[in-house]
Amino acid sequence: MAPVSSSAARRPAPVRSPRSEPPARRPPLRLFEPPARPRRSTHRRPTVLVVGVLITVSLLSVVVADGVVAQEQVSVASTQDQLTAALARQKQLQVAVAEQSAPQIVVTEAKQLGLVAPPQVVDIPHVPLTVALPAPDTTPLAAPPTSTTPSAQ
Secondary structure: OOOOOOHHHHOOOOOOOOOOOOOOOOOOOOOOOOOOOOOOHHHHHHHHHHHHHHHHHHHHHHHHHHHHHHHHHHHHHHHHHHHHHHHHHHHHHHHHHHHHOOHHHHHHHHHHOOOOOOOOOOOOOOOOOOOOOOOOOOOOOOOOOOOOOOOOO
């Protein structure tokens, strides 16, 4: 015989007590409805609208401020790049000036221009700045002659 595959065959039969009483009846279900509330939405609607507008405006202002900050960061980065390039150029120019002012280069350039070394070098004495210089000897210039002849008319 083939095995029964239904679920009814697997369940045991309910056990009934010798005194079987009919089940107790449940009371009918009643729906609970709260009392109607008075509508106050006319006062809330403008408040909700104002709050929504304020939130939207504040979010947009944050976005605009973020855009301005990002633009300024780009400007700062560009300025820093220009500063780095200028500093590198300054270093190159300082090196070039140092090379051109070397004593050997100066002597060579002077000889090419026809300059000659002096036969004797005289050192200028050191004069302290606290020493007062003598007053220069100045004489006033003679006044220009004035003409006394009447002009021809």
